[in-house]
Amino acid sequence: MxxxxxxxxxxxxxxxxxxxxxxxxxxxxxxxxxxxxxxxxxxxxxxxxxxxxxxSIPQKTSEHFNEQLGLHLEGLYSPVEKIRKFIWFYLHYLENHPIYTELLLMELRVNKNFFNTGHHRGLSDGTTEILKLIEEGQQQGEIRNDISPYLIRHLILGVLEHITTYWVLKGKKGDLVSFSKDTAELVLSGITLKLDSTSGVI
Amino acid sequence: MxxxxxxxxxxxxxxxxxxxxxxxxxxxxxxxxxxxxxxxxxxxxxxxxxxxxxxSIPQKTSEHFNEQLGLHLEGLYSPVEKIRKFIWFYLHYLENHPIYTELLLMELRVNKNFFNTGHHRGLSDGTTEILKLIEEGQQQGEIRNDISPYLIRHLILGVLEHITTYWVLKGKKGDLVSFSKDTAELVLSGITLKLDSTSGVI
DNA sequence: ATACACTTTGAACCTTATTCATTTTATAAA
DNA sequence: TTTATAAAATGAATAAGGTTCAAAGTGTAT
Known part of the structure; x- marks a missing residue:
């Protein structure tokens, strides 16, 4: 047949x-x-x-997200630039996949059953990738290493999810990706090492 | 009777x-x-x-949170110190009210119906207070004012909610408040203005 | 053509949120 | 104290939808 x-x-x-x-x-x-x-x-x-x-609905979209993320990071060298790009891509992608976004942020991310079953694994909202970037940055000296990479990940995913959640709750008005520049600036100024002597983290 | x-x-x-x-x-x-x-x-x-x-369950606890928050901020002068204290208090309070925390973060925060009814108002996970502190800090010159206070609020609440959400999803093991110091350090180094000349935000 | 396994079906079953006519209890008036 | 009236409480009946499963359908191999 x-x-x-x-x-x-x-x-x-x-x-x-x-x-x-x-x-x-x-x-x-x-x-x-x-x-x-x-x-x-x-x-x-x-x-x-x-x-x-x-x-099981978001599975395929998540795979697509991860694929595309890989492409967008390809060719960049600096971990800090990659993180900047990650922030842009996250907001860009979610803005263009509103159904997926709503499912992911409103229902799945905070669902214990979802978290504790196989569904969660392999979905990875970029969770694994961003951690890798942070650790890379710490090794290369671009990112401060006096703070756990996991906490830095909480910072980055936290602000992105918070912005996106409120965008959804407010009815998806306006564009999301316009937050990208300031968000990156804000996050990066907290996690990058300044190379001049006056700003050592006490 | x-x-x-x-x-x-x-x-x-x-x-x-x-x-x-x-x-x-x-x-x-x-x-x-x-x-x-x-x-x-x-x-x-x-x-x-x-x-x-x-x-309607979290109503009273939220009122209590706000009351106690007020007491903990009382007597402090610097907005930046107040924000530091806010971060500590948020983690401290939620760690000690696990049922409330689970309800708030797992179910209510992302519930459209909740958001769109009167229940949301007056609950305010410290949402209003933290915005006030940020704006105060910007006026007094302690906090950078090239970034919207709303975005800064997204940063602060985002990282706090993210840390707490994962703490809940992982079964509330370990203490939450121990994240307080590093979280404050991380957030504040992104939002405070350094007073030396070399680190002006481009 | 026949047997066998795999799909598909949808009516019946079961659990639960919600309603509302009736009963009980509290309050006020006489 | 008795009676009238309003408010509160009740739980059996209703309605809606998730889930099951015996029966019917479809394809494949011998």
């Missing part, structure tokens, strides 16, 4: 479209099944339950 | 105890009613629905 359109993909596509406009609890399985053109029971052949279906 | 124990408080107390151990959807109204010693219908006399009950 040729219509090898994976049913799983079909269901996920329908789910994505519906979850885009409603909260988790306002979406019904029968609604998703109907849009996907399958029976209710079929949904349960491919997903354990409603939450499992929900969690 | 003397048993003027407000039924509303009674129900909220029971709800708090139960929500402390389960997710929103795993908690039933009948469970809450039973623990509160009232009938199911009574719950609906005092709260519009399950979500309304849920949202």
């Amino acid at each position: 040729r219509n090898k359109i994976n049913k799983s993909d079909l269901i996920m596509k329908a789910a994505l479209e519906i979850f885009a406009n409603k909260n988790f609890k306002d979406v019904t399985i029968s609604e998703i099944a109907e849009r996907a053109g399958v029976a209710v029971g079929t949904v349960y052949e491919y997903f354990n339950n409603k939450e499992d279906l929900y969690f | 003397r048993n003027k124990i407000n039924k509303s408080d009674l129900i909220m107390k029971a709800a708090l105890e139960i929500f402390a151990n389960k997710n929103f959807k795993d908690v039933t109204i009948s469970e809450i009613a039973e623990r509160a010693g009232v009938a199911v219908g009574t719950v609906y006399e005092y709260f519009n629905n399950k979500e309304d009950l849920y949202f």
Whole structure:
């Protein structure tokens, strides 16, 4: 046969479209099944339950995010410049993937079940990559190493997620990427080592 | 009559105890009613629905947070010192109110319904206070004013919420307040104006 | 053509939020 | 104290939706 359109993909596509406009609890399985053109029971052949279906939606977009991030960092040398680029890319990408953003920040990031299952791994909102950049910067002497790289990551992801969360809560008005320049300036002035003698971190 | 124990408080107390151990959807109204010693219908006399009950739980704790924050900032002069203290207090308070913290960060902060109803106002995770401190600092020349105070607030609340969120997701192991010193150092070195001539922001 | 395994189906089941007619309790008036 | 009236409390009935599973359908190999 040729219509090898994976049913799983079909269901996920329908789910994505519906979850885009409603909260988790306002979406019904029968609604998703109907849009996907399958029976209710079929949904349960491919997903354990409603939450499992929900969690699996961002998987592909996350992979795409990571791929594209790699491309955008390619060719840059300085870890600090890479971090600057990371900040830009994060805001740029999320602004252009609003459904994904809402799912990720509003529901998944803070969901214990999500965090504690396989779904979380391999998603990595750039979490691993940014840590690598920080450690690289510390080794090369561009970034202060009197502070844990994990705390620096909290700073960077924290401000980005906070900005983005409020952008979503306020209805996604205005552009997100316009925060990029000042955010990078703010973050980098806190984590870079100044090379003149007067500004040693006490 | 003397048993003027407000039924509303009674129900909220029971709800708090139960929500402390389960997710929103795993908690039933009948469970809450039973623990509160009232009938199911009574719950609906005092709260519009399950979500309304849920949202009203953190109200009192938030008021307490704000009160205590006021006391802790009292007597300090420098805005920068006040911000340092804010960071300490935030981590200290949340570490000592784990149920409140989980509710606030995991569920409410990112809930559109919560954000868009009266519940959000008057809760203010110190949101208003910290903005005031930043603006004060900018006026007095301690804090750089080439960056919007709102963005600086995103930085401060962002890193604090991020640290705390991961602390919760990882099962509240270790102490939170120990991050206070480095976090303050990191944040403040990004937002304070250095007074020597070499480090002017370009 | 037949047997077998794998998909798909959707009606039935079960749990739970929410409602509302009825009962109970408190307050005020006589 | 008795009666009238309003307020509070009740829990059985309703409605909605997630999940299950026995039956029907579809494809593949012998």
